[in-house]
Amino acid sequence: MFTREKTKPVRIGKLTLGAGNPVRVQSMVQTKTTDVEATVRQIHELEEAGCEIIRVTAPDMESAKALGEIKKQINIPLVVDIHFQYLFALEAIKQGVDKVRINPGNIGGKDRVEEVVRACMKKNIPIRIGVNMGSLEKDVLAKYGKFGIARVMLESATRHIKILEKLRFHDVVVSMKGSDVTITKEAYRLFAKRFNYPLHIGITEAGTVWSGSIKSAVGIGSILAEGIGDTIRVSISGDPVEQVKVGWEILKSLKLRQKGVEIIACPTCGRTEIDLIEIANKVEKMLEKVDAPLSVAVMGCVVNGPGEASFADIGLCGGKNQAAIFKKGKVVAVTKDEEILPVFINEIKKTLIEKGFKQEIKNIQKFV
Amino acid sequence: MFTREKTKPVRIGKLTLGAGNPVRVQSMVQTKTTDVEATVRQIHELEEAGCEIIRVTAPDMESAKALGEIKKQINIPLVVDIHFQYLFALEAIKQGVDKVRINPGNIGGKDRVEEVVRACMKKNIPIRIGVNMGSLEKDVLAKYGKFGIARVMLESATRHIKILEKLRFHDVVVSMKGSDVTITKEAYRLFAKRFNYPLHIGITEAGTVWSGSIKSAVGIGSILAEGIGDTIRVSISGDPVEQVKVGWEILKSLKLRQKGVEIIACPTCGRTEIDLIEIANKVEKMLEKVDAPLSVAVMGCVVNGPGEASFADIGLCGGKNQAAIFKKGKVVAVTKDEEILPVFINEIKKTLIEKGFKQEIKNIQKFV
Numbered sequence: 001m002f003t004r005e006k007t008k009p010v011r012i013g014k015l016t017l018g019a020g021n022p023v024r025v026q027s028m029v030q031t032k033t034t035d036v037e038a039t040v041r042q043i044h045e046l047e048e049a050g051c052e053i054i055r056v057t058a059p060d061m062e063s064a065k066a067l068g069e070i071k072k073q074i075n076i077p078l079v080v081d082i083h084f085q086y087l088f089a090l091e092a093i094k095q096g097v098d099k100v101r102i103n104p105g106n107i108g109g110k111d112r113v114e115e116v117v118r119a120c121m122k123k124n125i126p127i128r129i130g131v132n133m134g135s136l137e138k139d140v141l142a143k144y145g146k147f148g149i150a151r152v153m154l155e156s157a158t159r160h161i162k163i164l165e166k167l168r169f170h171d172v173v174v175s176m177k178g179s180d181v182t183i184t185k186e187a188y189r190l191f192a193k194r195f196n197y198p199l200h201i202g203i204t205e206a207g208t209v210w211s212g213s214i215k216s217a218v219g220i221g222s223i224l225a226e227g228i229g230d231t232i233r234v235s236i237s238g239d240p241v242e243q244v245k246v247g248w249e250i251l252k253s254l255k256l257r258q259k260g261v262e263i264i265a266c267p268t269c270g271r272t273e274i275d276l277i278e279i280a281n282k283v284e285k286m287l288e289k290v291d292a293p294l295s296v297a298v299m300g301c302v303v304n305g306p307g308e309a310s311f312a313d314i315g316l317c318g319g320k321n322q323a324a325i326f327k328k329g330k331v332v333a334v335t336k337d338e339e340i341l342p343v344f345i346n347e348i349k350k351t352l353i354e355k356g357f358k359q360e361i362k363n364i365q366k367f368v
Numbered sequence: 369m370f371t372r373e374k375t376k377p378v379r380i381g382k383l384t385l386g387a388g389n390p391v392r393v394q395s396m397v398q399t400k401t402t403d404v405e406a407t408v409r410q411i412h413e414l415e416e417a418g419c420e421i422i423r424v425t426a427p428d429m430e431s432a433k434a435l436g437e438i439k440k441q442i443n444i445p446l447v448v449d450i451h452f453q454y455l456f457a458l459e460a461i462k463q464g465v466d467k468v469r470i471n472p473g474n475i476g477g478k479d480r481v482e483e484v485v486r487a488c489m490k491k492n493i494p495i496r497i498g499v500n501m502g503s504l505e506k507d508v509l510a511k512y513g514k515f516g517i518a519r520v521m522l523e524s525a526t527r528h529i530k531i532l533e534k535l536r537f538h539d540v541v542v543s544m545k546g547s548d549v550t551i552t553k554e555a556y557r558l559f560a561k562r563f564n565y566p567l568h569i570g571i572t573e574a575g576t577v578w579s580g581s582i583k584s585a586v587g588i589g590s591i592l593a594e595g596i597g598d599t600i601r602v603s604i605s606g607d608p609v610e611q612v613k614v615g616w617e618i619l620k621s622l623k624l625r626q627k628g629v630e631i632i633a634c635p636t637c638g639r640t641e642i643d644l645i646e647i648a649n650k651v652e653k654m655l656e657k658v659d660a661p662l663s664v665a666v667m668g669c670v671v672n673g674p675g676e677a678s679f680a681d682i683g684l685c686g687g688k689n690q691a692a693i694f695k696k697g698k699v700v701a702v703t704k705d706e707e708i709l710p711v712f713i714n715e716i717k718k719t720l721i722e723k724g725f726k727q728e729i730k731n732i733q734k735f736v
Contacts, residue, residue: 033638057638081637134679179632179679181621185593205632205665208645208652211617212633217582218589218621225553225590237633237648237666249579253549253586264547264573265580265605269449270401270425277576280605284576297573298605311502311547 001189002196003227010126010173010198012053013077013098017173017230018198023256024231025247026053026200027240028081033063033070040073042240047076049244050259053231055079055101064088068095079128086112093119099173101128104163105137105156117169126171128200129160131187133178150186153178157191173231175200181219188228198230205235212236213246221250261287264297264312272300274318274340282341286365287348292357296348297326314351316344327351341367369557370564371595378494378541378566380421381445381466385541385598386566391624392599393615394421394568395608396449401431401438408441410608415444417612418627421599423447423469432456436463447496454480461487467541469496472531473505473524485537494539496568497528499555501546518554521546525559541599543568549587556596566598573603580604581614589618629655632665632680640668642686642708650709654733655716660725664716665694682719684712695719709735 007018015024027046031038033056043054058064058080071078077098082089086107089100093116100120104113104127120127131153140159144151153176164172174197178184184203191199203219206212216234223229232250234243251257265280266272280298287296297315310329317324322336325347335343349361375386383392395414399406401424411422426432426448439446445466450457454475457468461484468488472481472495488495499521508527512519521544532540542565546552552571559567571587574580584602591597600618602611619625633648634640648666655664665683678697685692690704693715703711717729 028635028637030636030640031638039638059639063638180623181589182593182623205634205667207631207633208648211631211652212635213582214585214614214617215621217585218593218618221549221586222590222593225550225586235635237635237645240635243635246582249582250586253583255548255550263575263579265575266573267396267580267603267605267608267611268398269396270399270407270431271427272398277605280576284579299573 001227002192004198004230005227006196007198007230008170008196010171011124012079012126012173015052015077021230023224023229023251024052025050025244025251026055026079026231026233027051027243027247028055028057028233030240033058034066036066036069036073039066039070043070043074043076045241046244047074049241050248051076051240051244053077053079053099055081055233057081058088058092059083061088061091064091064095066095067092067097071096084108086116089116090119093123093125096123097125099126099128101130103129103131103160105160113163114167117164117167120171121169124171126173127164127169128173128175129157129164130175130177130200131157131160132175132204133180133183133187134204149178149180149183150190153187154190154194158194161195161197172197173200174198175202177202177204177235179203179205181215181222184219185223185226188223189226192228199228200231200233201229202233202235207236209236209238209242212238213242216246217250217253220247221253224250224254224256258293259291261290261292262295263287264295264299264315266299266301268300272318273320274300274323276300276318279316279318279341282367283344286345286367289363289365290352290360291363292352292355292360294348294351294355294357313355314348316340369595370560372566372598373595374564375566375598376538376564378539379492380447380494380541383420383445389598391592391597391619392420393418393612393619393625394423394447394599394601395419395611395615396423396425396601398608401426402434404434404437404441407434407438411438411442411444413609414612415442417609418616419444419608419612421445421447421467423449423601425449426456426460427451429456429459432459432463435460435465439464452476454484457484458487461491461493464491465493467494467496469498471497471499471528473528481531482535485532485535488539489537492539494541495532495537496541496543497525497532498543498545498568499525499528500543500572501548501551501555502572517546517548517551518558521555522558522562526562529563529565540565541568542566543570545570545572545603547571547573549583549590552587553591556591557594560596567596568599568601569597570601570603575604577604577606577610580606581610584614585618585621588615589621592618592622592624626661627659629658629660630663631655632663632667632683634667634669636668640686641688642668642691644668644686647684647686647709650735651712654713654735657731657733658720658728659731660720660723660728662716662719662723662725681723682716684708
């Protein structure tokens with residue numbers, strides 16, 4: 001199995017995907033590509049949220065022509081999404097995009113593919129082949145039937161790859177997305193057994209922000225947990241900033257990347273004597289903009305509290321109207337009532353200094 | 369590996385866990401157990417949300433004595449959570465609980481364990497052994513060190529199991545929870561390779577509602593995706609109703625259970641010509657209380673739309689100010705502007721009738 005350490009490195013602008021490089025979070029803008037101002041504004045918002053690669057669509061020539069201007073104004077690699085029209089791809093490449101997402105089998109004949117491949121080679125930019133459960137090739141589907149969808153996806157990917165490999169083009173990233181988690185996972189597994197191209201992971205059409213976040217976390221998370229996946233995109237119907245935030249949270253859950261503070265909080269039960277949920281939410285909000293490898297535990301009781309808090313850099317463990325503050329398992333302060341939160345935040349500040357992240361203290365937000 | 373079809377069946381009240389039975393969603397109340405009225409009220413709310421097994425804590429004798437009254441007023445199996453105190457366990461069993469969560473190695477000596485086991489045997493109720501990464505046994509931890517936590521958890525579980533097996537008690541469910549997804553997953557895998565007891569899956573202290581939902585989805589989801597897990601509990605710091613909703617959403621993502629309508633919605637991009645996010649959110653809200661095995665797609669464009677909509681029972685695919693409605697891939701209506709939503713809902717009603725779920729039409733909520 002070509003797990004993420006064993007995939008081949010593929011360069012996208014200033015980033016390298018695959019070969020054990022960090023799993024990158026990407027997203028796609030929702031604006032019209034021809035509206036350069038709105039598109040750049042949304043990309044800047046996404047960069048701010050932690051988006052590392054951005055994709056825009058070019059459904060017409062005017063959009064393709066706008067890409068150069070967009071590229072100039074942004075800081076992260078720009079990927080163009082093209083369906084069927086090789087001329088838009090050629091224009092996008094001319095405009096300086098960092099990657100082209102196009103399925104070579106769908107752009108009509110060898111000459112056209114060759115032209116696109118030559119343009120990519122000249123500029124050293126990769127192609128992403130995007131196989132999608134939602135638009136499978138009818139002849140392959142007929143071969144395996146609807147219970148063999150993962151195999152259909154693999155064969156479809158293989159077909160596109162072969163076209164590029166014949167032209168000695170190996171600068172390839174592949175995605176095998178579907179809206180069904182189990183089938184999608186199986187498709188990625190089959191792929192990783194056969195090819196070492198880096199994989200772009202996603203669950204398509206996952207749903208609205210709430211249900212789509214959970215479905216994406218289950219799907220993308222369980223694929224990543226197997227060691228498969230070099231970049232991810234969360235496809236939920238909502239603000240793309242949410243897609244980026246969910247993407248990071250998935251990577252953080254698996255400790256594949258670190259971003260911001262990790263909050264460990266207990267779900268409370270009949271043993272809880274303080275308003276733990278309120279404290280946890282406040283602490284999370286206050287530390288939202290802090291970017292340091294810090295784990296903070298907010299625990300309700302003595303049964304699991306000190307144990308979990310000993311794993312965390314700093315923890316609070318509630319008792320009756322009072323709380324003990326732990327660092328790496330040792331009590332450093334006992335506090336009560338309204339003083340709990342300010343004392344805890346103060347100890348968090350000290351911990352940031354100890355860890356060499358003094359500059360992050362200014363990012364602690366005011367008590368809300 | 370003892371995947372969920374191969375675990376032994378264990379009866380909890382009217383439900384059977386393990387042996388391929390449906391993966392059950394459980395939760396824990398946050399009220400004081402001694403406040404019977406508040407506890408029963410919360411359990412009823414949780415039942416309404418789909419909670420199938422409920423756990424309450426008994427940190428004192430008064431709580432244990434309240435369990436009989438609680439049990440009388442609820443409709444789902446009642447589990448008691450006990451730490452160290454075998455007398456509370458005996459009282460809880462007398463009060464008629466359906467399962468006891470207690471770690472036999474922690475209740476002080478063979479006589480006490482025997483007494484609890486005999487009481488359970490007499491009433492035919494199982495014991496859940498709950499190993500928690502947050503409260504590991506010091507001697508086992510010393511043996512494997514902090515890089516062998518999953519092995520520590522396995523050995524700790526084995527120790528508790530052996531105590532019960534010596535007494536010929538096999539009516540056992542086990543959990544191996546931790547706040548670290550990767551370690552927790554490894555612990556469950558190690559366990560499933562050795563024992564066939566049904567497993568209760570969870571990520572402890574996952575965090576606040578937002579981050580904790582994602583972390584739980586990644587953790588619980590990726591363990592379930594391997595075929596491990598007979599019941600789940602989502603531990604997030606917030607309303608326990610959220611825990612139940614997230615639990616169901618995880619199971620639905622993996623098609624392990626069905627509840628309510630599945631909404632497939634695309635994330636929109638520069639190709640989208642209608643306000644898809646608004647339509648998707650409205651449709652989700654309107655169908656929230658409908659319980660039928662129905663998949664509804666809301667798609668923004670023609671590239672992936674019709675393909676995905678052909679997998680769904682019914683789908684809407686947006687164009688410029690208009691939309692086509694598909695059923696199993698075939699267009700059944702074309703509609704535009706303000707008529708899109710009412711026409712779509714009307715087609716959903718017809719689909720419910722066709723599928724034999726006419727009685728669910730009344731649960732479609734008014735346009736909001």
